[in-house]
Amino acid sequence: MIELSRTDSGNASRSATRAANLAERIYGQLKQDIFDFRLLPGDRFTETEVAERMGVSRTPVREALFRLQRESYVEVLYRNGWRVRPFNFEYFEDLYDVRTILECAAVRRLCDREKMPAQLEDLKRIWLVPESARLEDMNTLSALDERFHEMLVEAAGNSEMALIHHDITEKIRIIRRLDFTKPPRVDATYVEHGMVLKAILERRPEPAQMMLKAHIEESRREVRKITLHMLHSARQDAQGRE
Amino acid sequence: MIELSRTDSGNASRSATRAANLAERIYGQLKQDIFDFRLLPGDRFTETEVAERMGVSRTPVREALFRLQRESYVEVLYRNGWRVRPFNFEYFEDLYDVRTILECAAVRRLCDREKMPAQLEDLKRIWLVPESARLEDMNTLSALDERFHEMLVEAAGNSEMALIHHDITEKIRIIRRLDFTKPPRVDATYVEHGMVLKAILERRPEPAQMMLKAHIEESRREVRKITLHMLHSARQDAQGRE
DNA sequence: GAGCACCTTCTTGTACACAAGTTTGTGTGC
DNA sequence: GCACACAAACTTGTGTACAAGAAGGTGCTC
Known part of the structure; x- marks a missing residue:
């Protein structure tokens, strides 16, 4: 397994189940339930x-719910x-916009640095490989794709920006999951990520930003196709799995 | 009093004291205590x-504290x-950077719109006034300055971006308070805001962004001068007021 | 049958009691 | 005087009881 753990700088918003804290465990489980459409x-x-x-x-449950509320996953009715929180497509459109803004700014900063940070080496090892070495497993690829964008921002060296970007990425994740039925754009992803990386390494901010923008725009286009019907199917699937 | 209330779209992160909810009241009071250096x-x-x-x-107190923790104002020691949370100047530098990025992006979007949103009219009425009509009260001006930047972002029409920007503005507020001893750059602020507005209305994104960037850079420069010594004085002052 | 008042039930909001674990002070042995 | 063990005092974490209020069903009136 390729290990690319997030530098754990932020306030523990990690998922998974940590033993120490009940509230944290509930928080992670609830969030996973939402992502997996057990809670729709x-x-x-x-x-x-x-x-x-x-x-x-109820005590730890409430604590977890308040956190999820602040992150706008759920809402309390007095x-x-x-x-x-019901789906709101404008919400996701807005998040995609902010994400694009942050990533483009990160790329510009990266191009301005005289010495490229170590994270870029990791990204090169993953994305700039011969076609034969490309991975195919969709779940892995999807996670790696997410990490690609996060690491670009982390590499820019502004940890607040990275935190905000991470939150946005998580919020978008739920809608990307709906897109899993489609054949993934594996080759395109490799090519596009590779081109962005190369442009950064050659310190050409304009093309790098352009390509990154186009790349994000592509996944946003997929998201736009998502309809309420797909939500319904997801509910069926989730119930079938239980 | 000039009324420029924030369009209350987001999850209730408003300050002040709302009657309904004890936890919310405690949250607001604690935050205010931090801003006013009663809690340093x-x-x-x-x-x-x-x-x-x-x-x-303790129950509502804990709820309030967890919210403040998530917003990184306080931290719990097991x-x-x-x-x-102790002062961390890199943290504020990072926040200023993100703020600049968001506002510049907002300005660009504003210039791209064919019809200017109504918020800009409000801003014009405040900032594009003859010298004789300029306000002088520092507290009012400081609040209006904050709102100028927030409204620029709100006018761009991306509510998630506006929420994030609002959070950042609040986080920066505490350090701007330390700067209150200095004579305010009243005239400069009027001139600079006016120029940014005009550039936007004339749909010239590049100059608008440049001037906005320089304007933010100026207030960041002030913040950079803030030392731990000023923090100490603030503590003395706050204790004297009690 | 329709509309309205009431009452039951269920919900979150708040207070409080206890559990688990950390810190700090105290006393003892040397 | 110093080091170490121990205990007391606090602190947060969790469970539970009760209060305030909303929703929806039920029966009464017309």
Whole structure:
């Protein structure tokens, strides 16, 4: 497995299940439930419900829910339960825009540096490989694609920017999951990432930004095709898996 | 009083004291305590302490503290109390950078629109006035300056970008407060804001961005001068006021 | 049958009690 | 005087009880 762990600088917004803290565990599980469509946008639920399902009291559940609320995954209805925030396509469009802005700015900063940071070496090793060495597993590739963009921003050296970008990436992830039925643009992704990297290494900010923009625009186009019907199918699938 | 309330789109991260929710009230009060240096960076305190001072139980206090933690104003020390996050100048430098990036992007988008949004009219009424009509009260001006930048971003029409920018503005506010001893650059601010506005209205993105960048750079320069000594004085002042 | 008042039930909001673990002070042995 | 063990005092983490209020069903009136 290729290891590309995020430099854990930020306030523990890591997923997974950490033993120490019940609230943190619940937080991670709930978020995963949302990503995996076991909890679908618009679904309503109560604190007690979650507490019983997870086998803990309401206290840590509430703590987890408040965090998810702040990150706008769920919302509380005053004394009337909670709801997974319904899909709002404008919201995702906006997030894509901000993401593009941040990544382009990061690329520009990278081109301005005299010495390229070490992270770029890692990216080269992954994306600038001969066609025969390209990976094919979709899940791995999807994760690597996400990391490519995150690492570009991290490499620029502004950790607040990286944190914000990371949050955005996570928020977008849920809608990218819906796109999994399509044949992935594996070759295109390799080519495009490779070109962006090369342009950065050659310190040509304009083309690098252009290509990056086009590349993000492509995945945004896919997202635009996502309809409420796909959401419905996802619900069916998720229930089938249970 | 000039009214320029933020379009309340986001998740209630408003300050002030709202009656409905104890936790929200505590949240606002704690944040204000931090901004007013009644709680100084590095100060340690406990949940019980805050609960008693505010006359409520620990539950809403904890909820408020977790929110402030997520927004990186405070941090919890495992079973060992809480602490106001110590000053980290790199942190503020990074925030200034992201702020510049977002505002420049907003300006570019504004110049691309065929019809200018209504918010710009409000800004014109405030900043494009004859010298005789300029305000002088520092507190008002400081608030208006903050709103100028926020409204630029809001006018660009991307509400996620506006939310992120708003959070950043709030985080920077605490350090700008330290700068209050200096004579404010009242005239310069009027001139610079005016020039940025005019450039936008004339749809000249490059000069608009340049001037905005220089303007932000100026306030960043002030912030750079802030030393730990000023923090110390602020503590003295705050204690004197109590 | 339609509309309205009421009441039950369920929800989150808040307070409080206890558990788990850290820090700090105290006393003892040397 | 110093080092170490121990205990007491706190601190946050978690569970639980109760309060305030919303929603929806039920029965009454017309």
